[in-house]
Amino acid sequence: MTLKATWYENDNRFIPGHWQPAVLVDLALSRGIDSHRLLRGTGLFHEDLQAGKARLCAQQFLQLIDNSERLLAAADTRFLFGQRLLPGYYGAASHALQHAADLSQALDIVCRYRALISPLLSPRVLLDEQNVYVYWLDTCGAGAQQRFLVESAMTALLAMSRxxxxAPLPWKVSIAQTRPRQVEQYWVNLGEDVRFDAPVDLLSLPREYLHQPWPAAAPTAGQAAQQQSMQQLQELGFDASLLDHLYRHLLANLRHQPQLENVALAFGMSPSTLKRKLHRHGTHFQEQLDLARKHMALYLYQIKGQSNEEVAAYLQFHDSTNLRRSFKRWTGLAPSALRQLWPCD
Amino acid sequence: MTTLLKLHRLKLVVLLLATNLALLLHLAAGHIKPMSEWVWLDILGEGGSTLLCLTWLGLVLKSRPAGRVTSFLAMGLGLVFFSWWVDTLDEFIRLPDSIVWDHWMESAPMPFGLLLLTLGIYHWHREQLAISAQMEKRERLFREHRLFDSLTPLNTAEYLRQHLDQALCQARSAQQPLSLVILDLDNFSRINHLHGHAEGDRVLQALSQLLVLNLRHQDLLCRLAGDRFVVMLPHTGERQAQQLAEDLRLSVEHFAHKARAHGERLQLRASVACVMALQDDAESLLQRLNQALAHAKPALYARSA
Incomplete structure (x- = not known):
């Protein structure tokens, strides 16, 4: 049984060159970078981007990011890129964002039309009684570019909501790396409330800001723009990447101890095909499974407030000692240290 | 490359003719040595020097604006190159002993070349002093071009940090106070949104000039990140720093920047804060400064519903 692929992979050319890639190209050109050097190795020409004809695959976009970072050689590239990303000029999806009634709707649009708005990074939104949380998943094997992508996505969401x-919203920012030397870039672009060494890259905000009405709201125009975006997704034939689908599948099936074989079956391919595809995205099955388990464990500990035993039972660990060991491997922290350093608020 | 040729055509033509002439004269008067007589060490030493000298000449012409100092340097290097070139030719072409002009060709240009080079370097030194005076308030103690800001004619946060380490030591040993002022534009992203990011860049460039004008000669202005600037004030206590911060804030408020598109005036406002160094190192001092700014910023957060 083979299904028509309903996802995109890192070699599908569907990202319009004059959308997100153009934001980065314009930034680099405004800093005096030569367009030929900027596009070297991407197989693209500036004229094609300008003509609106070029369609990039994720690999080409990642190469472009790599070139820009190297040529600009500045600590603020990702933040300047992020500030210009949203709502952006990505056709109907950008219109829908511009006319969003409030933050809740804007987040909903960013998630639903992520293949159009954020093709390299899939945003995920979580709610508990007090807060809304946003985090991102790598969709196409970004490798070394993942920090660039996540930090620019954070900047983009902060800048757009502001x-x-x-007015600025009191977002709290957690960064999953040690405090960098250029910490001032984070202060200026992500606000004073940045914490480093976090178990996961995360934004959080008190829930009451979700439904505070936004002045530019235009419900009818927004609805129409969403319809158009939906149509675009249908024409593309997918709304998310392979890794994105895999993550969701794993997250939903963690209680059933997912294995490469049965997951491949669910995706309508042989285990070796899935293995090969994951390899092409710079990852492997166990890594993806660990990512899903890490996120679920964090969710259960932090948001559900569950105990070690409950989390171990959910994730099908024999005992909580094994879980603690694995958790430490995933996050660098023992669950007890997590509760101390990152108390739920 | 084309501008290089256009600016220095005469110099390069003369150099080319002279090298060719020397080669032709040698070929006409002498005969080529067989390979067995080549002395590889001499060829490597003299030929290598000749090539290096040509590289220096190229780099000097390429990196310096045309002018008197550049001409001195180019002529000096040109003569040195010529003399080494003739020296190298000797290794391949044997001239009869009766000929003496080759010694002249080899030895005479060298002292003149070195004299001109010395003259050029001396004037280069004078020129550098003049440029350094222009860099006043934007650079102190040391220069590191890799730490230049890519947008404004200022240094970056990394330069500030390295400089601050030295300045704090000096201040401590001289028992002098040292203060920092931070300045951040209010609602700068609005300018980017309404007038475009290029206009935002121009605002930052103009602002860096404006802030320099308001400083004393010993102060140092750097761009921390984005629209945030830091001034280091040696020999300055907290009270005086506050006064200076207030001066900067007012000058930003009274600054009538005009947008390029329609000449519209942009109203700018800034928040300022200052701290005096106590027992801090550079890192903790900057952290404290940033917290002071966060307190000084008007409560901007949108009200929750």
Whole structure:
């Protein structure tokens, strides 16, 4: 049984060159970078981007990011890129964002039309009683570029909500790396409330800001733009990447101890095909499974407030000692240290 | 490359003719040595020097604006190159002993070349002093071009950090106070949104000039990140620093920047804060400064519903 692929992989050419890639190209050109050197190795020409004809695959976009970082050689490239990303000029999806009624709707749009708005990074939104949380998943094997992508996505969401809400929102920022030397870039671009050495890259905000009305809201125009975006997704034939689908599948099936074989079956391919595809994305099955388990464990500990035994039972660990060991491997922290350093608020 | 040829055509033509002439004269008067007589060490030493000298000449012409100092340097290097070139030719072409002009060709240009080079370097030194005076308030103690800001004619946070380490030591040993002022534009992203990022860049460039004008000669201005600037004030206590911060804030508020597109005036506002160094190192001092700014910023957060 083979299904028509309903996802994209890192060699599908579908990202319009004059959308997100153009934001980065324009930034680099405004800093005096030569367009030929900027596009070297991407197989692209500036004229094609300008003509609106070029379609990039994820690999080409990642190469472009790598070139820009190297040529600009500045600590602020990812933040400047992020500030210009959203709502952006990506056709109907950008219109829908511009006319969003509030943050809740804007997040919904960013998630639903992620293949159009954020093709390299899939945003995920979580809610508990107090807060809304946003984190991102690598969709196409970004490798070394993942930090660039995540930090620019954070900057983009902060900058967009600040612009559309008419004032900055008190986002809290967690960064999953040690405090970098250029910490001032984080202060200026992500606000004073940045914490480093976090178990996962995360934004959080008190829930009451979700439904605070935004001044530029235009419900009818927004609805129409969403319809158009939906149509675009249908024409593309997918709304998310392979890794994105895999993550969701794993997350939903963690209680059933997912294995390469049965997951491949669910995706309508042989285990060796899935293995090969994951390899092409710079990852492997166990890594993806560990990622899903890490996120689920964090969710159960932090948001559900569950005990070691409950989490171990959910994730099908024999005992909590094994879980603690694995958790430490995934996050660098023991569950007890996690509760101390990152208390649920 | 084309501008290089256009600016220095005469110099390069003369050099080319002279090298060719020397080669032709040698070929006409002498005969080529067989390979068995070649002395590889001499060829490597003299030929290598000749090539290096040509590289220096190229780099000097390429990197310096045309002018008097550049001409001195180019002529000096040109003569040195010529003299080494003739020296190298000797290794391949044997001239009869009766000929003496080759010694002249080899030895005479060298002292003149070195004299001109010395003159050029001396004036280069004078020129550098003049440029350094222009860099006043934007650079102190040391220069590192890799730490230049890519947008404004200022240094980056990394330069500030390295400089601060030295300045804090000096201040401590001289028992002098040292203060920092931080300045951050209010609602800068609005300018980017309404007038475009290129206009935002121009605002930052203009602002860096404006802030320099308001400083004393011993102060140092750097761009921390984005629209945030830091001034280091040696020999300055907290009170005086506050006064200076207030001066900067007012100058930003009264600054009538005009957008390029329609000449519209952009109203700018800034928040300022200052701290005096106590027992801090550079890192903790910057952290404290940033916290002071966060307190000084007007409560901007949108009200929750």
């Amino acid at each position: 612009w559309l809400a008419g």
